[in-house]
Amino acid sequence: MLIWAGMRGAVTLAAAQTLPAQGVPHRNLLIFIAFAVAAGSLLIQGGTIGWFVKLLKPAVADPSEEFEERTKMMDVLRTASEKVISERGAEGHFDKATRMAVIDAQRNALLDARDDGTFDAEVLGSALTVLDADQIAITLRGGPDS
Known part of the structure; x- marks a missing residue:
């Protein structure tokens, strides 16, 4: 075309x-x-x-498939964050270091999924962008854990 x-x-x-x-x-x-x-x-x-x-006849994205893929990605992110929280014993206590460790674990899980070809590149890109924005926001807020 x-x-x-x-x-x-x-x-x-x-x-x-x-x-x-x-x-x-x-x-x-x-x-x-x-x-x-x-x-x-x-x-x-x-x-x-x-x-x-x-x-x-270019392919049109199926909204139900995209929703299912995003749901699976959220499960991957939730699993990564729960692992960090349980390792740190940070149930209910989220200091800056724990939040940054969660973001790093989630980013690594997404990058592993990218390497495996598990998720669509566009969906992965948007999730990584959100993680980057969260990390920047946490870093800019500063505070006692800086």
């Missing part, structure tokens, strides 16, 4: 325009042919792009 929607003949036309005015036989004819090819390509391919997209 990218090729079909590309710049058909634009480079050829630009190259033809750079031909020196003297010393090139039939320069005007070459420029006209390059222009005709570019215009023809534009009209033919531009006029049929809608048909071509319908023919390819």
Whole structure:
């Protein structure tokens, strides 16, 4: 689809325009042919792009599958955080160091899932972005645990 929607003949036309005015036989004819090819390509391919997209039928994301994938990812994040909390004996007490350790464990779990190909790249990217934002917010708040 990218090729079909590309710049058909634009480079050829630009190259033809750079031909020196003297010393090139039939320069005007070459420029006209390059222009005709570019215009023809534009009209033919531009006029049929809608048909071509319908023919390819690009995949549409299924909301139920995305919801299921996000639910699985939340389970992975919850498991990672519960492990850190139980190891630190921090039930009910979340100091800055514990929160940062939870974020690190969650990030590592997501990166492992990425390496395994468990989740979609877009879903993983958004989850990692949220973790980064949480880490920055905790760091900027400062406090006694800084």
